[in-house]
Amino acid sequence: MYHASKSDFKTRLQTWLPKLVLSPSLAMVLIFVYGFILFTVYLSFTDSRILPSYGWVGWENYNKLWRLSHWEISLKNLGIYASLYIAICTAIGLTLAIFLDQKIRGEGILRPIYLYPMALSFIVTGTAWKWFLDPGIGLEHTMHLWGWESFEFGWIKDRNLAIYTLVLAAVWQSSGFVMAMFLAGLRGIDSEIMKAAQIDGASNWNLYRRIVIPLLRPAFLSAFVILAHLAIKSYDLVIALTGGGPGRATELPATFMYSYTFTRNQMGIGASSAVIMLMTIAAIMVPYLYAELREKK
Amino acid sequence: MSSVQTQSVQTGRIARTFIYLFLLLMALFYLLPFFIMVVNSVKPLSEITGGNMMALPEVFTIEPWLAAWSTAQVGVEPTGLRPYFWNSIKMVVPAVAISTVLGAINGYILTKWRFKYDTILFGLMLFSCFIPFQIVLIPMARILGILGLSGSTYGLILVHVVYGIGFSTLYFRNYYAAFPTELVRAAQIDGAGFFQIFYRILMPSSGPITVVCVIWQFTNIWNDFLFGASFASGSGAPMTVALNNLVQSSTGVKEYNVHFAGAILAALPTLLVYIVAGRYFVRGLMAGSVKG
Structure with a gap:
């Protein structure tokens, strides 16, 4: 960048300055993210209870964790919740995007309506839905007042169905966002390709199934990655909507980790569950980010 | 879009x-x-x-609104949500400002002053956006305790700056990557220094991405619950935590109308931002998902 002969103090400072200015941020990330990760990993192998303690116990916490029915339930719930959340958000998002892309009058009004829940806190979403789903005052009650006496919608109080209310509220919150991602993808498709296919006489259905949807693959991938990591991190919504109940019907790993670490004083087990959450997210995010960063080179 | x-x-x-x-x-x-x-x-x-x-x-x-704002029982005190609303403001403003400024400078360095391993460093920063924050809760609680910041707004500012840098860096890096490097080189030849180039050449054209970044950070930090609940659950709690305390409080009659007014109060700032600058909000979402 510089003439080698001009190696006076100022020039040398200029070459070091960028690294110097970057270093505080980098130090923060290295300590508060990666240092902390290592610390939590270390704790997961110790006998920590209320406070961190450093007695090494090997894999004991992990063994205990996998034998806990509470953890098993959390994982099973996450499986149901994450797969439905991802599938439904993708389906709704894609449908809305394709429909909105048909030169719809009022698109400018509809689009922000689909997307605004994304600006809300999960606590707000949870509060709104909790009440809406409450059989005593919410939807069920309203239907009764409207004369549909036999209408029943008590999922939120039902151990077997409460997990689906979580899906409902989460889909409400994020499906508009997926719509926006697909819409951006659709708008990026070369219109020549569409024209050519139409001239070839492809029906709308085939046009989308054979040509448009395959072209949206990057958007599908991004949507999957974003939704999957949001699902694994879901905590606020559970707290606001169901508090993990009824019973343990809506416990997720994130709530499990919190309650074992901070209220049940089993920090070692809490740490090991956090490590497993991290590994799961890393398994999804690292290949994705790696590919994204490579592509740009 | x-x-x-x-x-x-x-x-x-x-x-x-x-x-x-x-x-x-x-x-x-x-x-x-x-x-x-x-x-x-x-x-x-x-x-x-x-x-x-x-x-x-x-x-x-409008009684429920007045109650939610100033007299409702939040936790043990009948203070309404007002003090917590200010807590959130006091937390959000500095945290957004600091993380945005750092992100802008980082993005500038990572695109215009490339050096060995810069992509790896950026990758490390980027991954930090997506970690489940449960993995840092325990050590963070310890560190905040040691620094004497637990339960305080300052502690939350620190937390949000640290975990917000990844995204703000991502925004500015992607934005500056498209900025012609020739202009930077030309200014260098003219003798402009590191900061001069940033102030004179990149900053003037950074308006849009700054708006995107500020909106994203504001929404995320305002809506955060996990850190607030973990590190500042008492009188230093942010709005989301206070709202949850209000709604979940089990004493007395459940005043649903007050809960709703409170929920809307908690949603209002981010909703306003969304209504006023929705375009930028969407752009921020997209940049956070589809890199580049």
Whole structure:
């Protein structure tokens, strides 16, 4: 960048300055993210209870964790919740995007309506839905007042169905966002390709199934990655909507980790569950980010 | 989302009717919960428990709003949400400002002063956006305790700056990557220094991405619950935590109308930002998902 002969103090400072200015941020990330990760990993192998303690116990916490029915339930719930959340958000998002892309009058009004829940806190979403789903005052009650006496919608109080209310509220919150991602993808498709296919006489259905949807693959991938990591991190919504109940019907790993670490004083087990959450997210995010960063080179 | 001239697909009349119907129904689905919250936040409690949630208020009252703001029982104190609202403001403003400035400088360095391993460093920063924060809760609680910051707004500012840098760096890096490097080189030859180039050349054209970044950080930090609940659950709690305490408090009659008014109060700042600058909000979402 510089003439080698001009190696006076100022020039040398200029070459070091960028690294110097970057270093505080980098130090923060290295300590508060990666240092902390290592610390939590270390704790997961110790006998920590209320406070961190450093007695090494090997894999004991992990063994205990996998034998806990509470953890098993959390994982099973996450499986149901994450797969439905991802599938439904993708389906709704894609449908809305394709429909909105048909030169719809009022698109400018509809689009922000689909997307605004994304600006809300999960606590707000949870509060709104909790009440809406409450059989005593919410939807069920309203239907009764409207004369549909036999209408029943008590999922939120039902151990077997409460997990689906979580899906409902989460889909409400994020499906508009997926719509926006697909819409951006659709708008990026070369219109020549569409024209050519139409001239070839492809029906709308085939046009989308054979040509448009395959072209949206990057958007599908991004949507999957974003939704999957949001699902694994879901905590606020559970707290606001169901508090993990009824019973343990809506416990997720994130709530499990919190309650074992901070209220049940089993920090070692809490740490090991956090490590497993991290590994799961890393398994999804690292290949994705790696590919994204490579592509740009 | 620039609406470029797109090739429109030919659709029949019935198909179009169906499409409009579906789109309107979905709009209803997204609007309903919020509509219900608003309507019921201006009803007296008796109308909620005894009446229909869809009905417009028979007696209009702003009493629930006043209660939510200044007299409702939050935790043990009958303070309303007001002090917590200010807590959130005091947390959000510095945290957004600091993380945005750092992100801008980092983005500038990572694109215009490339050095060995810079992509790896950026990758490390980027991954930090996506970690489940449970993995840092325990050590963070310890560190905040040691620094004497637990339970305070300053502690939360620190936390949000640290975990916000990844995204702000991502925004500015992607934005500056498209900025012509020749301009930077030319300025260098003219003798401009590191900071001069940033102030004079990059900053003047950074308006849009700064708006995107500020909106994203503001929304994320304002809406955060996990860190707030973990590190500042007492009188230093942010709005989301206070709202949850208000709604979950088990003592006395559940004042739903007050809860709704509170929920809307908690949603108002981010919602306002979204209404005023929705375009930038969407751009931020996209940049956070589709890199580049």
